[in-house]
Amino acid sequence: MQDLEKAFQARIDAGEVIEPRDWMPEKYRKTNIRQISQHAHSEVVGMLPEGNWITRAPSLRRKVALLAKIQDEAGHGLYLYSAAETLGISRDELYDQLHTGKAKYSSIFNYPSLTWADMGAIGWLVDGAAIVNQVMLTRTSFGPYARAMVRICKEESFHQRQGYEIMLTLCKGTEVQKQMAQDALNRWWWPSLMMFGPPDAESTHTEQSMKWRIKRKSNDELRQYFIDMTIPQAEVLGITVPDPDLKWNEERGHYDFGEIDWDEFWQVVKGHGPCNKQRLDARKNAWNEGEWVRDAAVAYAEKQANKQEQIAVAG
Amino acid sequence: MKKEWPIWEVFIRTKNGLEHRHVGSLHATDSKMAIENARDVYTRRQEGVSIWVVESKYISASNPDNGEELFDPAKDKAYRHPTFYKLPDEVKHM
Numbered sequence: 571m572q573d574l575e576k577a578f579q580a581r582i583d584a585g586e587v588i589e590p591r592d593w594m595p596e597k598y599r600k601t602n603i604r605q606i607s608q609h610a611h612s613e614v615v616g617m618l619p620e621g622n623w624i625t626r627a628p629s630l631r632r633k634v635a636l637l638a639k640i641q642d643e644a645g646h647g648l649y650l651y652s653a654a655e656t657l658g659i660s661r662d663e664l665y666d667q668l669h670t671g672k673a674k675y676s677s678i679f680n681y682p683s684l685t686w687a688d689m690g691a692i693g694w695l696v697d698g699a700a701i702v703n704q705v706m707l708t709r710t711s712f713g714p715y716a717r718a719m720v721r722i723c724k725e726e727s728f729h730q731r732q733g734y735e736i737m738l739t740l741c742k743g744t745e746v747q748k749q750m751a752q753d754a755l756n757r758w759w760w761p762s763l764m765m766f767g768p769p770d771a772e773s774t775h776t777e778q779s780m781k782w783r784i785k786r787k788s789n790d791e792l793r794q795y796f797i798d799m800t801i802p803q804a805e806v807l808g809i810t811v812p813d814p815d816l817k818w819n820e821e822r823g824h825y826d827f828g829e830i831d832w833d834e835f836w837q838v839v840k841g842h843g844p845c846n847k848q849r850l851d852a853r854k855n856a857w858n859e860g861e862w863v864r865d866a867a868v869a870y871a872e873k874q875a876n877k878q879e880q881i882a883v884a885g
Numbered sequence: 886m887k888k889e890w891p892i893w894e895v896f897i898r899t900k901n902g903l904e905h906r907h908v909g910s911l912h913a914t915d916s917k918m919a920i921e922n923a924r925d926v927y928t929r930r931q932e933g934v935s936i937w938v939v940e941s942k943y944i945s946a947s948n949p950d951n952g953e954e955l956f957d958p959a960k961d962k963a964y965r966h967p968t969f970y971k972l973p974d975e976v977k978h979m
Contacts, residue, residue, distance in 0.1 A: 652910045871914035
């Protein structure tokens, strides 16, 4: 056992990719299932705040773009569930973990989308933060996860651009529209920074995940990268992030930023965010109310298969 | 009833002249639904001109633990490659 684990670590250290049928430590399997499924659930629950605005998009152009983005997210959820399933867990088990609260999804989706500007801020900031994380994961050590990430990153760059374009249009509009964009930035900024997870010092999974190359960069590194990238984008828009402590640090070559409210983060993770119940109820309802459709599809397929068999026997 | 839909593996030909390549998997009750779902999930941006689906349970795979006995014997057979044969430089088109 010890030897197998050593050999496994040696493969990881040599930069090899692990495939589903390869031997792996049970904890590597479990960590991947946890992380991939959490990622899949986030894609699926992430459709809900945006779905809220499809029927109220301000133009047909915005509507088709938003629809396409949400459709992509359903697809991304599917790629990720499929990757998790290669590790020997079934789709139904994965859904069950989401519905019972055993599995988490990104806490950002427990915030409400109050105005149209939120569609801009979500695309720009939430997808922007997700992309930073996902680009790193295209080189994660588990093959099916890495391949899903490559596909997702390719598709997702339009998500961020369409969000930023919404912000840009609002910021170039009337004073009221610009205020709406600023308000959305104010509400989404801090939750977006929380998307990278707790600080390295408090992150329970980081060390082992880095050793197994499931993660390649720490939460704090990714967060800093995101902030450095995003501030100049806010400057182009002419709006400001709601952080009085934010300033460029010449010496570090990075932006310094204010204290993140981690109490809020943990409250939302534990289910006390503004929309946790609403989001989970929407998922559970969709699952329960779709049961008869799933069953009918199985019954139909079985009936067709039987018919084929009878024809074959008779022939 | 609670019966999980079977898993299908999806193969896409990106354009005529190229082979079908494995792109991922999905759940469906029959092959028709599998192809329809594959179209929606894997060809949203004109990634393909043809789709193959096969139920995952029908795929037999080699065991990674037998990798050495299966693949190592080819390692010391350099004579299967053209560069193994030394010819003078003036010989062309070979």
